[in-house]
Amino acid sequence: MIYADNAATTKMSEAAVRTMVSMLEEGWGNASSLYSHGQRAKEILEKAREDIAAVIGAEPREIYFTSGGSEADNQALRSAAAFGRRKGKMHIISTAFEHHAVLHTLKALEKEGFAVTLLDVHENGLVVPAEVEAAIREDTCLVSVMYANNEIGTIQPIREIAAICKEKGVLFHTDAVQALGHIPVNAEDGFDLLSASAHKFHGPKGVGFLYARKGVPLTNLIEGGAQERGKRAGTENVPAVAAMAAALQETAGHMAENAAHMTAMRDRLIEGLKQIPHSALNGDAEKRLPGNVNFCFEGIEGESLLLLLDDKGICASSGSACTSGSLDPSHVLLAIGRVHDVAHGSLRLSIGEDITEAQIDEIIAAVKDVVTYLRGFSPIWRDLVAGKKEFIL
Ligand SMILES: *Cc1c(COP(=O)(O)O)cnc(C)c1O
Helix, strand or coil: CCCEECCCCCCHHHHHHHHHHHHHHHHHCCCCCHHHHHHHHHHHHHHHHHHHHHHHHCCCCHHHEEEEHHHHHHHHHHHHHHHHCCCCCCCCEEEECHHHHHHHHHHHHHHHEEEEEEEECCCCCCCCHHHHHHEEEEEEEEEEEECCCCCCCEEECCCHHHHHHHHHHEEEEECCCCCCCCCCCCCCCCCCCEEHHHHHHCCCCCEEEEECCCCCCCCCCCCCCCHHCCCCCCCCHHHHHHHHHHHHHHHHHHHHHHHHHHHHHHHHHHHHCCCCCEEEEEECCCCCCCCEEEEECCCCCCCHHHHHHCCCCEECCCCCCCCCCCCCCCCHHCCCCCCCCHHCCCCEECCCCCCCHHHCCCHHHHHHHHHHHHHHHHHHHHHHCCCCCCCCC
């Protein structure tokens, strides 16, 4: 099997598995208990907080553990919104291609009286900082722009946007779920709030964290005990948190060499797929994650492509896991201006650190075969070839 769906989830690293198993066996105490077995769990938890904070240049007390990226996104947005409401500022700026954890929270906030501006991400899948600046109003309380997009992998100008927000006195949140562990992410970038998820950097599923710069007030999503300094109730999942820290330290420790290898493999894959007629890369070719390749092939359906690739032992995706299974084309591809017909024929290949050149070549050959095969009996393709419809790509 060739696993090329790392943007959906990654395999846990050996270090993460080892840490988790040993914690399940030995570190299972309740971190709030006073006896030494509980205190041992507390120490492990706080050590993980320190290790994670160190990777992103933050202070340990700026890290709040959550159940994953979705929860961190929800809490970040709701915290900034509550803060804004208290000050009479009820306008939020975000982008059209955010993860649904952000977009759906924004929809809910709109129903609660907030006004939301979604910025265009243009054909290359990049937010323009000057457009963020122009969209900021007197009553803007929050700007939320993802660090890197989960479907097309484009890396946003986070530092520039953070600087604008700081100057205007507006909170800035970034969903860094796809970026953390893969490209440098540091509190020096200037974000006030950041969301992360362990299972996107070889940690376990169901755990992540929210970074909140000192002084940024957080709102609880979950009320109860005083865990996470009163901001996130619930007995801490110490084994998962410890495994998350182990996974992050490992990926961050090998980031430069991993990125160099993956970028070379990514570009080889892009070059190979470009040979397929009437195809196009989605998103900027340079400002993209080392592991992300996303193509549209005219005249086919992404879903059939995935099933046939699966038969050849290749795991890929056509859009995000949340949209697959529905017939709507990806909101990300529509946001970069792909028309419905073209957006339907999309393929995301998100390669991992251990991908080999031989595997890349195998993927290229398999995609060429499958696209040719599917076009052979596609009515849309027949019309395109017969000149009854115009090629877009
Ligand atoms: C996966 C993902 C999330 C959701 O994280 P979970 O831990 O699965 O809840 C949020 N944002 C982005 C960009 C993602 O890729």
